[in-house]
Amino acid sequence: xxxxxxxxxxxxxxxxxxxxxxxxxxxxxxxxxxxxxxxxxxxxxxxxxxxxxxxxxxxxxxxxxxxxxxxxxxxxxxxxxxxxxxxxxxxxxxxxxxxxxxxxxxxxxxxxxxxxxxx
Numbered sequence: 001x002x003x004x005x006x007x008x009x010x011x012x013x014x015x016x017x018x019x020x021x022x023x024x025x026x027x028x029x030x031x032x033x034x035x036x037x038x039x040x041x042x043x044x045x046x047x048x049x050x051x052x053x054x055x056x057x058x059x060x061x062x063x064x065x066x067x068x069x070x071x072x073x074x075x076x077x078x079x080x081x082x083x084x085x086x087x088x089x090x091x092x093x094x095x096x097x098x099x100x101x102x103x104x105x106x107x108x109x110x111x112x113x114x115x116x117x118x119x
Contacts, residue, residue, distance in 0.1 A: 013037065014041070016041055016044070017037045017038070017041055020037050020040050020041060020044075021037060024036075024037075047079070050075075050079055051072065051075045051076055051079055052067070052072070052075070054075035054078060054079065055067045055071040055072045055074070055075040056071075058071040058074055058075060059071045
């Protein structure tokens with residue numbers, strides 16, 4: 001575990017690493033693995049690169065030479081959807097139907113009056 005108050009660690013960190021370390025401190029996180037800050041920095045860099053590259057593609061597709069805020073918003077939304085770990089609403093509904101005690105997919109109902117079977 002790492003203690004963010006060590007001056008040796010602060011001297012080795014880049015400026016962005018010190019910002020991450022300060023954020024952790026403000027959140028009350030005082031003990032963490034030494035690999036955490038470089039991992040967060042790597043994630044931040046990759047996320048920013050992905051979003052800006054996609055925003056650039058959106059602006060080109062729209063026929064603009066300059067990226068606008070709407071391009072970045074759309075790229076952020078798309079990135080979040082692509083990297084979401086939550087199942088989509090369709091999957092939840094499908095699972096609910098399959099696990100429902102009233103699941104009719106494998107039940108046969110016999111209509112006594114007409115003598116027909118519904119499957």
